[in-house]
Amino acid sequence: MIIVSPTPLLSRYAECMMWLARYMERMENLARLLEVTETFVRNAEGQTAWDSILAINSDESLFQRIHNTTQHTEIVPFYVTETRNPSSLVSLAQEVRENARAVRPLVSIELWTQLNVFSRNLLNLKNGDMADHNLAELCTRVRQDCQTHFGIAEGTLYRDQAWLFYRLGKALERSDQITRLIDIRYHMLLPQSEAPGSDIDLTQWTSVLRSAAAYHAFRRLRPVTLTPANIVGFLLKNDGFPRSLSTNLRQIDETLTLLSSHDNLRQLCSPLLECVAELRASLQDQTAEEIIIRGLHDYMSWIQTQLRDLQNAIAVTFWPVITLHEAAPTKMAEQEQS
Amino acid sequence: MTNALDLAPPPTRGLLDNYATPDFFCELMNRKAPAPPLIDCVKKRLSALQIQELQNRTASAEAQLYRMGITFTVYTDREAIDRILPFDAIPRMITAEEWQHIERGVQQRIQAINLFLHDIYHEQHILKDGVVPAELVLQNANYCQAMVGLHVPGGVYVHINGTDLIRDQQGRFLVLEDNARTPSGVSYVIENRHMMLRLMPDLASGLPIRSVEEYGSRLHNALCEVAPEGVDDPQVVLLSPGIYNSAYFEHVFLSREMGVPLVEGRDLFVDEHKVFMRTVMGPKPVHSIYRRLNDEFLDPIAFNPDSLLGVPGLVEAYRRGNVTLANALGTGVADDKAVYAYMPRIIRYYLDEDPILDSVETHICAEPEGLAYTLANLDKLVVKPVGESGGYGLLIGPQATQAELNDFSQKLRHNPANYISQPTIGLSVTPTLCGDTVEARHVDLRPFAVTGRSVWVMPGGLSRVALRKGSLVVNSSQGGGSKDTWVMAS
DSSP states (O other), rough: OOOOOSSOOOOOHHHHHHHHHHHHHHHHHHHHHHHHHHHHSSSTTTTHHHHHHHHHOOOOOHHHHHHHHOOHHHHHHHHHHHHSTTSSSHHHHHHHHHHHTTTTTTOHHHHHHHHHHHHHHHTTTTTGGGGGGHHHHHHHHHHHHHHHHHHHHHHHSSSSHHHHHHHHHHHHHHHHHHHHHHHHHHHHHHHHSTTTTOOHHHHHHHHHHHHHOOHHHHTTTTTTOHHHHHHHHHHHOOSSTTTTTHHHHHHHHHHHHHHTTTTTTHHHHHHHHHHHHHHHHHHHOOOOOOOOHHHHHHHHHHHHHHHHHHHHHHHHHHOOOOSSSSOOOOOHHOOOOO | OHHHHSSSOSSSOOOTTTTTOSOOSSSOOOOSSSSSSHHHHHHHHHHHHHHHHHHHHHHHHHHHHHTTEEEEEESSSSSEEEEEEOOOEEEEEHHHHHHHHHHHHHHHHHHHHHHHHHHHHHTOOOTTTTTOHHHHHHHHOOOGGGGGTTTGGGSSSSEEEEEEEEEEEOOOEEEEEEESSSSSOOHHHHHHHHHHHHHOOOHHHOOOOOOOOTHHHHHHHHHHHHOOOOOOOOOEEEEEOOOOOOHOOOOOOOOOOOOOOEGGGEEEETTTTEEEETTTTTTOOOEEEOOOOOOOGGGGGTTTTSSSSOOTTHHHHTTTTSEEESSOGGGGGOHHHHHHHHHHHHHHHHHOOOSEEEEEEOOTTHHHHHHHHHHHTTGGGEEEETTTTTOOOOOOOOOHHHHHHHHHOOOOOOOOOGGGEEEOOOOOOOEEETTTTEEEEEEEEEEEEEEEESSSEOOSSSHHHHHHSOOOOHHHHHHHHHHHEEEEEO
């Protein structure tokens, strides 16, 4: 049941709720990815694994500008404490903090208190905290703090429109993250698995699943063998797995449908719903094998473009740019990044 | 009343054993004998506590305040630091009888202030009758031309007011200043109470402490009462400068307690002289704005064109009666430090009553006799610039060096109209935890009043303590802390 409060949701609140969820989700994903990479970096393929983190986040050129190297010793701080990198844990914590402060009048005190402590701790990170030997520990802590946040949100956020925008942000971010992960990791591992007669590198493919918290869920499909196509299929199309693309597209669909039932929002929401329907149809109409044969990379890129367009369409619909008076350049403008 | 603290034998070293209160009125200790029984009870319970225990409880309170972000932000060149208002766990107590006096006095004062503001923006009788010098009002930087001749709902200009009170050596309550613009601090009153009940349940148990919980709903009601006429279900909002403002926590707190949106200037717009907020359902009309922005930032068209915080066209919408601002514009004339000196006369003029609360004797340096007296007695007086707030730029004569005195008298001769002077008052003190002991620290009191159709004074107030030994400055920006204020119901 979603309540329409007597006072409709302020556009800025909607925007900040959405970005709060997106940044928290992004942080959890990054922490998990760093954690998994750290665990597998000890083997021969280590360097490649670290490179792929840059690729997943499309950060190669930024990293080059700052460091002139691809040594993983530099990649770790780049993703933990580097304030010039907008996708580092510290930068994300800053974004989370600002959005949380903006929606503080709206959310429960419990939700705010946890974010207040969590984001401040991250912002206070000293370089020593990310020395090699405790990166995994730090990442585990961040991941668990993110999960605590999602738990508090589930347990205390009032189910009105603010909740819908929060859910929308979370599902959009998960959809984006899972397609990036598949795209980059698949193509990184492809050459070796294509070699005739070669066994695929099980460890590497398992780490793809682990990076999406999907390993144990995948294992429960007992008869399914560990092949690249099966893994891609699971991450894209499994309706029971909470981080799969299909699950999150369904969430977006359901959330927008709930929103469209409010008063005058039906018309505003219908182009958004069409966009989601197209995405879902394209996914349902193809098997994983077909997607791979037709070109996994092109398909993942197309989905990411569609998701970006959807995010922009949501922004234009619910927090339109001011037309009455000239809009002042504000902090919000910077926030409209991917 | 059975209570662990009541039954506990006094510890070997009692909390208040070494407490000395030289010359000042102590809120807890040197009451006339016999002490009021409830105060006596708290005193006994406190004595049964160990200093270690009090230290532990205080540390845990401050950690909790920090976690919950009950903080104000201090900006340095490099970073923004969140600070808590230091919290002292020994409450400041006010008896039912004392409170009755304060309540009546504050109500009277706010009535007079509202009548004064209405008068100076309309017929100006008080100026024509020569009770208050016309130039003091009309040349005042806070006098707002946009308010001239404007009708405000219910004749209320000051909806939210904080009155700063102090007590002298005899325990007499005196008004130190009025805060009729955008007074802050009320959130700490309520949060301090929550913290106190959590921290010292044994100290509070069974006592008839008056509740401060009503503030949010009282405020919301008042803001609805003063909404433009003809609006059935007014939309109230709180207008804040935003998340970087040092009082942002209080804005969050009040909007949450009232259940209204906290908006920033960019969330509002004016169309055909009506105010709207941007929502996901489209524009929604707004009728009453509790604004925590100063006058000059409210509307770049009417005031400071460089300000990005306000709402273009807001003042014109207000002038047309389509929206209510609380507080009204131009209320700063009433809490001006020079106008303060005339407040007893203002109360008599409009209400034909003697002031219930006394003021501090004040010399106006703009007047020749006031300046002469101030210069002759500089080493005994507190001299304040009239335009400043937050305890900045003042001279405390008895604590100043000869060089500082000479310096200041130069400034004073140069621009006498900028200053008033008052005798130094031996502010009352209250037992306060200071490191390893409990010592006397000076304290003031800011009760908050909300005015819609009538004036309601919240039974409590912000008790600010000067934590530095001997200091008389209680402002949070200058090392002040706060205490919970317990007003007794009987």
